[in-house]
Every structure is written in C-alpha cells, then in structure tokens.
Amino acid sequence: MPQGLPNRIRDAFTFQAVIAGMTLIVCVMTAAFIGREVVARQWLRAEADAWWQVRRTDAAYPPPFGVNLQGYFLPDDGELQAIVSGDRAVANLVWFKGAPEGFSSRRDTEGVLLVDRREGGTLYLAASLSLFDRILALAAGGLALLMVATMFVVSWMTYRTSKRMVLPIHRLADEVGRWNPSDDDDGVPPALSPRSDAGREAQALSSALHGLGERIGSFVRREREFTRDASHELRTPLTVIRVASDMIAADPATPPHQQRPLLRIRRATQDMEAVIDALLVLARERGVMPQSEVFDVVEVIEEELDKVRPLFEGKQLTLDLDIRSRPKLDAPPRVLGVMLGHLLRNGWAFTESGGVDVVVERDRIIVRDTGIGMSADVLKRVYDPFYRADPFAQSGKGIGLSIVRRLGTRFGWPVALESAPGEGTTVTIVLGDRLV
Numbered sequence: 001m002p003q004g005l006p007n008r009i010r011d012a013f014t015f016q017a018v019i020a021g022m023t024l025i026v027c028v029m030t031a032a033f034i035g036r037e038v039v040a041r042q043w044l045r046a047e048a049d050a051w052w053q054v055r056r057t058d059a060a061y062p063p064p065f066g067v068n069l070q071g072y073f074l075p076d077d078g079e080l081q082a083i084v085s086g087d088r089a090v091a092n093l094v095w096f097k098g099a100p101e102g103f104s105s106r107r108d109t110e111g112v113l114l115v116d117r118r119e120g121g122t123l124y125l126a127a128s129l130s131l132f133d134r135i136l137a138l139a140a141g142g143l144a145l146l147m148v149a150t151m152f153v154v155s156w157m158t159y160r161t162s163k164r165m166v167l168p169i170h171r172l173a174d175e176v177g178r179w180n181p182s183d184d185d186d187g188v189p190p191a192l193s194p195r196s197d198a199g200r201e202a203q204a205l206s207s208a209l210h211g212l213g214e215r216i217g218s219f220v221r222r223e224r225e226f227t228r229d230a231s232h233e234l235r236t237p238l239t240v241i242r243v244a245s246d247m248i249a250a251d252p253a254t255p256p257h258q259q260r261p262l263l264r265i266r267r268a269t270q271d272m273e274a275v276i277d278a279l280l281v282l283a284r285e286r287g288v289m290p291q292s293e294v295f296d297v298v299e300v301i302e303e304e305l306d307k308v309r310p311l312f313e314g315k316q317l318t319l320d321l322d323i324r325s326r327p328k329l330d331a332p333p334r335v336l337g338v339m340l341g342h343l344l345r346n347g348w349a350f351t352e353s354g355g356v357d358v359v360v361e362r363d364r365i366i367v368r369d370t371g372i373g374m375s376a377d378v379l380k381r382v383y384d385p386f387y388r389a390d391p392f393a394q395s396g397k398g399i400g401l402s403i404v405r406r407l408g409t410r411f412g413w414p415v416a417l418e419s420a421p422g423e424g425t426t427v428t429i430v431l432g433d434r435l436v
Contacts, residue, residue: 013158014151021147029140036132037112041103044114044125047071052118068128075121099124172206176213235276242269267311294436295333298326298360304340305358311348318355319344325362328436331411336429339407339415342400343367343427350425365429374419382417 047064051071054061063071101115116123248254249262298321305319312319329336340358347356347369354370374382383405401417404427408415412432419425 007159014155017147017151017154021150025140025143025147028143029136032136032139036129036136037105040112040127040129040132041114044069044103044112044127048114048116048123048125051123052116055120063123064125068131070126070128072124073121074124169205172209176209234272238269238272238276242266242273245269263310263314270307292331293333294328294330296326296328297336297365297431298323300333300337301340301358301360301365304337304344307341308344308348311345312355315348315352317348317351317353318357320355320357322357322359324360327360327362327431329431329434330436331434335407335411336413339404339413339429340365340367342404346400347371347425354424363431363435365431366426367429368424368426370424373421373423373425375421379417379419 047069051061051063063073065071099113099115101117104113104115105111111126111128114123114125114127116125245262245265249259249266254262301321305321309319344356344358344367347367351369351371356367356369359366359368383402405415407413408429412434414430414432416428416430417425418428
C-alpha cells in the first residue's frame, strides 16, 4: 500500500516541531540570560538590606563572604572591615574601590557588583553567576532532549493518524481501479465499504463513488439493451430486403439494366447484416457469450471469401488465399467471420488496383491489400468509431476497423495494423490461446 502521503504529512509535522522546538529553546535561553542578572541584582539588594539592618545593632557584624557571594565593607574612616586573604581578594578590592555606586558588571569574573553607600561606610557585594550559568546550561540540555523526544512522539503520532486517514482512500482507489462496468452482468460495482474507523470523508467518498458506479452501470445497460433491440429489429426488414432482391434478380422477366441496382442493394444488405452481427455479439454481456465450437479456420475464411468475391470481380481485383497451416479454434465461428468480412470489405473499398491476399498461418491470419494505405496521423485514429480519413468518400462508414478491434479484444484475438500511404495495408489477427 503506498505510504507517500502519510510520510509527507509526518515530515511536515516533524519540520514544524523542529522549528517550534528551536524557537522555544532560543526564547527560553534568551529570557534566562536576561533574567539571570535581574535575579542577581535582587539577590544582592536583599543581602545588602539584611546586612545594614543587622549592622545597626552589631557594628562588628562582618559582610557576607562565600563561594558565590563576596562582601567587603569600607567605613568612612578608611579602615577595611572584611576578611581579605589572597591575591584574588586584593584584586577584587581594587576593582571594587573604582566601581561606581549601584550595580555594575565585570565580564572577566562573570559577576555582578553592588556598591551601596550609606551612613557610616560603603558596602561592596559581588555575586558570581557561574553556578547560575551551569544551571542554565543544564536546563538548555534538558530542553533539547525534551524537544527531540517531542519530535519523535509528534512524528510517530502524526504518521499513525495520517495513515489511518489515508489508507481507506487508497483502498477505495484500488477497488475503483479494479472495477470495470463491462465485466459485470449489470454493470454495477461491488459495494465500496471503508473500514469502520475511516473518517467521514472516506465514507462520503465511498458513497459518491458507488452512486457514480450505479449511474455508469445504468448507462452501460441501456447501451447494451438498445444495441441488442435495435439489431434484432433491423434484422427483420433486412432479411425481407435481401430475399426480395434475390427473387427479383432471379426473375427472368427482370430487365438487364436493373441487375446492377439489384446487385448494389444486395451488397448493401450484406454489409448491414455484417454490422448487425457484430453489434449483436458486442451487445451480449460478458457472461453470455455466443456458442463456441471447434471449427476449421480455413473453412470460415473460404466462406467469407465467397461472399465478397463478386465485389472484387466487379472491380477486377484479385482475391487470393494462401494456406500455410490449417489451425482450429474453439470459439464462436461467426465472430471470426464477422471480423474477416469487415477486413475484406475494407480492402475492397480502398483498393483500386491489385487485390487482397489472405494468409493463414499456425497462430494468425494476415489480410494484406494493395490499396491507398494510411498515414501515421490516420493510423492514430483509425480505430475511432465513424472516423474516415476522407469524410466525403462514398465507401465505408468508418466503423469497420473499430468493430474488428472490439471483437478481437473481446475474444482474445489481438489485432495489429501496419500501413503506409501508397503501399497498402496489412492487418494481422493473432488467434491467441483459443487454438486447439
């Protein structure tokens, strides 16, 4: 089952999660970096107020001094009251004396200094921010890990959710792709039932597709019924016309100058009967095939050649049969006869000199004429119903090759066509797996 859309949705949400996570980390780190100095200043101010309050009762109370906080007091008389030891303390004291009153920062020590001058002296409080920076780095690492875990969870949940949403659509697409109206007796597709956990969109699409299938099925049924009924209704008057024309032609009292029109009537009747036979075959449902039997292909070909031979003699064209094999088929013989009849009539209609050769091989029938041929543009549309390269030509209705191809597809006899202008046309019927 294709997973392209769920993967793309997952990637999109993962990308959004990455951007959101990085933005969150930058914002938090920026806020913490700015806020650390604010916190340090509030801390120093609270320590200073507490020390001055105690000093009112205890003048010897020393300033606070520790790892993260160092305090020095310089009385107005200039005597230092602080615990000063080592070079670092001395260096700090030199920096403290030069610092302005209030808060100030020193980058090399990563600290904040408060100079608080009140009655009796000046208090110097220096806070180190290294511990705060370590805590901030740990927090940043924790946020990064949280972001990675969030991305993983969001990616997994998004993929699962999108997969549940998309897979019912794929299943519906597969079912619709497998459905063919011509493969069903009534042309109606099977019920498209998405899974119960599919969304309302998939269920609505399923209902819409099933409704469309029912409408298409009704169109297919109407087409078949019309083709079948019309073919049956046309066969009766054609039979009357053919019998009447035969009787008139056989009557000795018929003048010779009327034989030519009667011959044209008989030819037109034969053409129409061939079309009706093809339509009747195509109008049948897949499950109602014409009756099959084992027959000799050459016998069917000879029968069709006898039907059209008067047409070729009238135009002084040759009609030859080259028997290289005598294959037998287990199929409806009338279908093959209809296909050959259309090919022979097409060859007769578009050939003015030369003739038509029919070659019978073990697994195929080749019908080759010496007619006008067809260009590449005409070959692209030659199977379109009612298409004619010359719409003003009197011969042909433009449906012969379309019927031949449809019958060949229906019964597993592929039809191949080769042609070139001025070089004639060659049509090959591959007999396929119905050979006996």
